[in-house]
Amino acid sequence: MPVRGPAAQAVLAAALLAGCTPATAGPGGAAPAFVPASPPASPRAAAAPKPRLEKITYPAAGAGAFTAAGAEPAGARHGTLLRYRVLVEKDIKGISAATFADAVRATLADPRGWTAGGDRSFRRVDRRQPHDFTVYLVTPGTRDLLCQDAADGYTSCRNGDKVVLNVARWAKGVPGYRAGLPVYRQYLVNHEVGHRLGQGHELCPGKGRPAPVMQQQTLGMHGCTPNPWPYRDGERYAGAPGAYEDEVPPREGGSS
Numbered sequence: 001m002p003v004r005g006p007a008a009q010a011v012l013a014a015a016l017l018a019g020c021t022p023a024t025a026g027p028g029g030a031a032p033a034f035v036p037a038s039p040p041a042s043p044r045a046a047a048a049p050k051p052r053l054e055k056i057t058y059p060a061a062g063a064g065a066f067t068a069a070g071a072e073p074a075g076a077r078h079g080t081l082l083r084y085r086v087l088v089e090k091d092i093k094g095i096s097a098a099t100f101a102d103a104v105r106a107t108l109a110d111p112r113g114w115t116a117g118g119d120r121s122f123r124r125v126d127r128r129q130p131h132d133f134t135v136y137l138v139t140p141g142t143r144d145l146l147c148q149d150a151a152d153g154y155t156s157c158r159n160g161d162k163v164v165l166n167v168a169r170w171a172k173g174v175p176g177y178r179a180g181l182p183v184y185r186q187y188l189v190n191h192e193v194g195h196r197l198g199q200g201h202e203l204c205p206g207k208g209r210p211a212p213v214m215q216q217q218t219l220g221m222h223g224c225t226p227n228p229w230p231y232r233d234g235e236r237y238a239g240a241p242g243a244y245e246d247e248v249p250p251r252e253g254g255s256s
């Protein structure tokens with residue numbers, strides 16, 4: 001994993017793999033969520049369209065069985081092709097593997113995302129096809145098993161070729177993240193995939209500046225503003241290497 005440096009070895013263990021997630025939290029886990037494209041508007045659509053809220057529920061620890069999203073058609077490719085699978089733990093209800101995969105794909109394909117440099121492309125493949133990494137959406141307990149780290153049940157991680165997103169963060173975000181849950185989810189995907197691409201943790205470059213995507217925005221903003229993208233205005237946007245000694249909030253239970 002990335003991130004070393006003179007800063008805080010002790011906390012690093014926790015901070016390293018960890019720490020990626022924020023958005024508006026909702027009590028009990030029902031929070032505003034990623035909103036899939038809505039169906040054609042009704043005649044009354046003149047009024048502001050209300051985002052549809054998904055309600056995601058999950059136990060504290062699932063059984064470790066997964067549903068896979070299907071492959072996407074091969075598209076244009078630039079530079080290195082990275083093939084990935086999307087697996088969603090079956091105990092998670094309220095979000096399908098396809099819906100989660102759509103959100104991941106939209107983030108990875110965004111012109112401000114990791115493909116902006118023109119040197120790599122991503123393609124989702126079927127679970128049985130050769131792949132370079134896997135994006136998981138899992139319960140907090142399964143997160144601990146897959147991450148093999150400090151087992152905090154709170155953060156997300158990247159462990160080898162496993163990009164592990166904790167459904168507790170996907171559903172609720174984190175307190176104090178001054179952007180919506182969709183932004184936090186974009187951050188989550190880009191941060192953990194960034195680790196898979198070899199990126200380490202980074203520091204806030206200054207008060208009021210956008211946080212680098214490799215800053216652990218789940219655990220603290222340190223004066224920076226939320227930012228889920230590795231590229232801004234077509235340029236790679238990064239901070240100095242390093243991590244903070246932020247405390248990881250306590251593990252939560254399931255959400256029903």
Ligand SMILES: [Zn+2]
Nearest residue numbers: 016017018019
């Ligand atoms: Zn991280």
